[in-house]
Amino acid sequence: MLRTLEEQVDPRHAALVIVDVQNDYCSSEGARQREGKNRAHVHAMMPNLHRLLAHARQVQMPIIFVRMKAPPHAQSEARVEQRQRTGTALVCADEWGAAFYELEPQPGEIVVTKHRYSGFVGTNLDLILRSKGIKSLLMAGVATSVCVESTARDAFMLDYYVVLVEDCCGSSDARTHANAIEHFDHYFGVVTRADEVIAAWERLRAPAQAAVS
Numbered sequence: 001m002l003r004t005l006e007e008q009v010d011p012r013h014a015a016l017v018i019v020d021v022q023n024d025y026c027s028s029e030g031a032r033q034r035e036g037k038n039r040a041h042v043h044a045m046m047p048n049l050h051r052l053l054a055h056a057r058q059v060q061m062p063i064i065f066v067r068m069k070a071p072p073h074a075q076s077e078a079r080v081e082q083r084q085r086t087g088t089a090l091v092c093a094d095e096w097g098a099a100f101y102e103l104e105p106q107p108g109e110i111v112v113t114k115h116r117y118s119g120f121v122g123t124n125l126d127l128i129l130r131s132k133g134i135k136s137l138l139m140a141g142v143a144t145s146v147c148v149e150s151t152a153r154d155a156f157m158l159d160y161y162v163v164l165v166e167d168c169c170g171s172s173d174a175r176t177h178a179n180a181i182e183h184f185d186h187y188f189g190v191v192t193r194a195d196e197v198i199a200a201w202e203r204l205r206a207p208a209q210a211a212v213s
Helices: 040-058 077-086 125-131 144-157 174-187 194-212
Strands: 014-019 063-068 110-114 136-142 161-170 190-192
Touching: 014 040, 014 144, 040 063, 040 136, 040 161, 040 194, 063 125, 063 144, 110 125, 136 144, 144 161, 144 174, 161 174, 161 194, 174 190
Parallel strands: 014 063, 014 136, 063 110, 136 161, 161 190
Antiparallel strands: none
């Protein structure tokens, strides 16, 4: 049983999962901004996400980018009705909208393409994680209350430990983000911040560095 933060973020059995950091969700020119959904909260968390990703690469943690794409053949009647009823735009339907925002996977890092909110629905994400012996997921990305939360919930239901890095997640506004964080903390996993994860990695590395010296 993985009880401590150090155990749950240990690169030997944890992976960083970055959800939907794409132009249509994050850019000031993207579909969500054009709908009038301010991207300030998303933009504010990006420096933290850049820092977390850089440290994850240093500790050689498996990194998985989950991205949305919306081809016509994947649009069900239920999804079309939901968009029409709520007045939300079809996102990530073209190359620019679906492109990664500010981040770019490096060779060896995995990209999983999804067509629903959750990164586990209709994808091979679970197979990839289990093939790599992953027990715990660090969750980051956009939007906290929708695709990040949906993916994190499904991860917990599939018996993964889930660590939500709250200052590496963004939403349309701080209130929506905070509500999602509070609910997640009570039911689905651990809520932490980038500095705490990075400090845990440093503590994990300290014994190995001492042994070498």
